[in-house]
Amino acid sequence: MTIKQQVDDATFLAENERHLGALTNLMLAVAASSRKTFPKGKTKSHEDPQKEMGDREAFTLFLGGRIRKILFGDFGGPDVGNSGISVNFKGRQLDVAYILYKYYRCELIHEGELPEDIEFSPPADDQNLGVSNGNVSVSISAGDTMKLDCGWIDLLVNAVTYARCNGELFGVQHFDLVTVDGANEQDHCDSIVNEYGITPGRYEILKEATRHITPTSVVSDDDGLLIRKFSELVEKNIINGGAITGLSSYQLSDRSGKLLPKGLEVIRDIGRAYKLVPA
Numbered sequence: 057m058t059i060k061q062q063v064d065d066a067t068f069l070a071e072n073e074r075h076l077g078a079l080t081n082l083m084l085a086v087a088a089s090s091r092k093t094f095p096k097g098k099t100k101s102h103e104d105p106q107k108e109m110g111d112r113e114a115f116t117l118f119l120g121g122r123i124r125k126i127l128f129g130d131f132g133g134p135d136v137g138n139s140g141i142s143v144n145f146k147g148r149q150l151d152v153a154y155i156l157y158k159y160y161r162c163e164l165i166h167e168g169e170l171p172e173d174i175e176f177s178p179p180a181d182d183q184n185l186g187v188s189n190g191n192v193s194v195s196i197s198a199g200d201t202m203k204l205d206c207g208w209i210d211l212l213v214n215a216v217t218y219a220r221c222n223g224e225l226f227g228v229q230h231f232d233l234v235t236v237d238g239a240n241e242q243d244h245c246d247s248i249v250n251e252y253g254i255t256p257g258r259y260e261i262l263k264e265a266t267r268h269i270t271p272t273s274v275v276s277d278d279d280g281l282l283i284r285k286f287s288e289l290v291e292k293n294i295i296n297g298g299a300i301t302g303l304s305s306y307q308l309s310d311r312s313g314k315l316l317p318k319g320l321e322v323i324r325d326i327g328r329a330y331k332l333v334p335a
Contacts, residue, residue, distance in 0.1 A: 057084075059088050059089060059225055060222075060225045062081045062085040062088070063081070063213055063216055063217060065081045066078040066079075066081035066082045066085070069081065070209045075176065075177075075206050075209065076170075076176060078209050079160065079176055079209060080165070082212040082216065083161040083165065084165070085216045086115060086119050086156075086216060087161065089118060089216050089219050089221055090111075090115045090118035090119065091114055092222070093114070093118050093136065094113075096109075096111075096114075101113055112154075115153070115157045115161065116151065116153040116157055117137060117153075118136055118219075119153045119156060120137055120138045120139040120140075120152075120153035120154075121134060121135050121136035121137045121139075122215035122219060123139035123140070123141065123152065123153060123215065124138065124140040126214055127139075127140065127141075127188075127192070127194075127211075128140050128189075129189075129261075129264070129294075129296050129298070129299060131257070131260040131261050131264040131299065132257070132260030132263070135220070139153045143155070143196055144198055144199070145198045145199070145202050146200065155202065156204075156208075160174065160176070174201070174202050175201060175203040175204070176203075176204050176206070176208075177203060177204075177206065178205060178206055189293050189296060191214075191292070191293055192207065192210050192214060193207045194208050194211050195207065220335060229334065230334075230335035231333065231334060232333050232334075232335050233263065233266065233271070233332060234331060235331075236328075236329060236331050239329060245259050248322060248326065252318065252321070254306050254308065254322065255306070257302060258302055259322075259326070261302065262308070262319065262322055262323045262326055263326050263330070265286055265294075266323060266326045266327050266330060267330075268294055269282070269286065270332055271326075271327040271328070271330045273285065273327075274324060274327030275327040275328055279320055282315065283314055286309075286313070286314075286323070287312075287315075290312075291313075295313065300312075303319060307319075
């Protein structure tokens, strides 16, 4: 069974309210995707470079990075790593990617069911942590009992479907934003930061917007069209509310996400320095 078939089956099961079956298929799809990203027997452990990377590390690095990118944007950050969500379970502070591996993936695959103190269910009033990016909403409750809601199915489908390693399987074309003429990215960032008095984080937000709009359009579109295209990214939550708060505090956009003159200048300077190439 391919990764795409596992995702398709998970989607079908979820639509028919067989949520645990959907989750089981998605755990398999995530595990397989993680090994495409970190090939077994060919990847050294990040935790101990003297050893080969094990299944747990591959799973948590892959899924943690995908969760962080989907829910928080993390513009300019690495594609793999921790999820950005840490919860206390039985006196231990654990990353949610590890929780999914240890208490959901391993139990479902090896035992065929979840332990008594692990639940997977529709959202409930007692969920003590909820996160949304506008398109995907998830909640989690921890303590003596761990509860994840069914919103995680949508997140996991997104995580697998739009992972770079699965682009060909799902017909998703991925592109890299690279500097023209081999210019140094850090030098360009430093130059823009110094010239406009902004921060590297805000540079990365506008760089991410440039990738979605495309450098060619950023440079050639008139102001009105470029403002509309940027606003569409805000409406789709590709550029999230936290990013807009950061941009507006430096007069790069207003609080609704409309680019201001300073933001237009910066994003055009970024557009001139980059081009898109197939990944």
